[in-house]
Amino acid sequence: MALNKYQTVNVLFTFTVILVCNFAQPGLSAPNIVIVGAGIGGSSCAYYLHQWIPQANITILEADDRIASSVDGGNSLLPKALINASKADVMLNSLVTSVTKDPGGYVVTYNKPSPQQLLADVVILAAPLEWTDIAFRNFPEDPASKQPRRTWTYWYVHYVSAKSLNNAYFNQPQNWNQPQDILTTSNASTTWATIQFITNNNGLNIYKLFCFQNITSTINKYFLGVKTVHVKYWKYTFPELMPIQKDSQFQDIELDDNLFNINTMESVASAMEGSVISGRNVAMIVKEKWP
Numbered sequence: 402m403a404l405n406k407y408q409t410v411n412v413l414f415t416f417t418v419i420l421v422c423n424f425a426q427p428g429l430s431a432p433n434i435v436i437v438g439a440g441i442g443g444s445s446c447a448y449y450l451h452q453w454i455p456q457a458n459i460t461i462l463e464a465d466d467r468i469a470s471s472v473d474g475g476n477s478l479l480p481k482a483l484i485n486a487s488k489a490d491v492m493l494n495s496l497v498t499s500v501t502k503d504p505g506g507y508v509v510t511y512n513k514p515s516p517q518q519l520l521a522d523v524v525i526l527a528a529p530l531e532w533t534d535i536a537f538r539n540f541p542e543d544p545a546s547k548q549p550r551r552t553w554t555y556w557y558v559h560y561v562s563a564k565s566l567n568n569a570y571f572n573q574p575q576n577w578n579q580p581q582d583i584l585t586t587s588n589a590s591t592t593w594a595t596i597q598f599i600t601n602n603n604g605l606n607i608y609k610l611f612c613f614q615n616i617t618s619t620i621n622k623y624f625l626g627v628k629t630v631h632v633k634y635w636k637y638t639f640p641e642l643m644p645i646q647k648d649s650q651f652q653d654i655e656l657d658d659n660l661f662n663i664n665t666m667e668s669v670a671s672a673m674e675g676s677v678i679s680g681r682n683v684a685m686i687v688k689e690k691w692p
C-alpha cells in the first residue's frame with residue numbers, strides 16, 4: 402500500500418522521535434541494573450526484569466562464593482535456575498560496600514577483593530538491610546538509617562542421619578509412633594527449637610534441627626544410632642515477626658528514585674515464596690519506570 406505525502410511525513414516524524422528519544426535518553430532504553438545479593442529475592446527479580454525489560458543489562462553482586470548457599474540439590478536450585486534464565490551477569494565473592502548517588506544514577510562499590518565500581522541506573526538491594534553493611538553516600542538523607550530495624554534470630558542448623566528419635570528422651574513408650582515435626586516454644590528449656598524428619602536414605606532417617614547452639618556433642622541424647630551430623634551456623638535466619646500496627650513499621654520498598662529494597666517482605670512472611678513475589682513486584686515497578 403502506497404503512502405501519501407502526509408502519511409510519509411508522519412511515519413518519518415515518528416521514527417525520528419523514537420530515534421531521538423533512544424539516543425537522548427539511553428538510560429530509558431537499556432538500563433544498567435545492579436542487584437545486591439543472589440538469594441531467592443535477587444534471582445527472582447533478575448528473572449522478571451529480563452522477561453519485561455529484555456534489553457536491560459543486569460549484574461548481580463554476591464558476597465558469597467556461591468549462589469544461595471544451601472545443601473547441594475536443595476533450595477538453591479530455584480535461584481540458580483532463575484539466574485540462568487535471566488541471563489544476568491553474576492559476580493561472586495563481590496561484597497558491596499557502598500552506593501553513592503550520582504547525577505547519572507548510582508556508583509556501586511564492591512570488594513573483589515580490591516575495591517571496584519559499577520555505574521547503575523537502578524540498584525536493587527536483595528539482602529536484609531540490617532546485615533548488608535552498605536554505606537549510602539551523597540543522598541539528601543541516608544535511605545537506610547531512616548528505615549525501621551528488625552531483630553533477627555540466629556540459628557545452628559543441624560542435619561542428622563540416625564536410626565530414629567530416642568523415645569526415652571521424649572518420655573515416650575517403645576511403640577511410640579514418632580512424629581514428623583517436634584516444635585517447642587520460644588521460652589522452652591531445650592537446646593533445640595525444632596526437629597523435623599526430612600526423609601529416609603538407605604535405611605537411615607535424615608532429620609533437620611534448628612538450634613540455639615551447636616549440640617553435636619550431646620546429639621546421642623535425642624537420637625539412636627547416629628551416623629552423621631552436619632552443622633551450619635546462620636548468623637541471621639528470620640526477623641522476629643511482631644504484630645505490626647501501622648505501615649511505617651515496615652521498611653520501604655523504594656528507598657530512593659531508583660533504589661529498591663526487596664527484603665522488606667521478610668517482615669510479612671519469611672519464606673522463599675514471599676521473596677519471589679517481592680522480587681517480581683520490584684521488577685514491575687522498574688518496568689513501569691523504564692518502558
Ligand SMILES: Cc1cc2nc3c(=O)[nH]c(=O)nc-3n(C[C@H](O)[C@H](O)[C@H](O)COP(=O)(O)OP(=O)(O)OC[C@H]3O[C@@H](n4cnc5c(N)ncnc54)[C@H](O)[C@@H]3O)c2cc1C
Pocket residue numbers: 437438439440441442443462463464465469470495496497498527528529532533534535556558635637638639663664667670671672673674676
Ligand atoms: C536455615 C533456613 C532455612 C529456611 N528454610 C526455608 C524453607 O524451607 N522454605 C522457605 O520458603 N524459606 C525458608 N527460609 C527462608 C528463606 O530462606 C528466606 O525467606 C529467603 O532466603 C530470603 O531471601 P533473600 O533473597 O531476600 O535473602 P537471602 O537469602 O538472605 O539472600 C541475600 C544474599 O545477599 C548476599 N549479601 C548480603 N550482603 C551483601 C553485600 N553487602 N554484598 C553482596 N552480597 C550480599 C548474601 O550473601 C545472600 O546470598 C529459610 C531460611 C533459613 C535461614
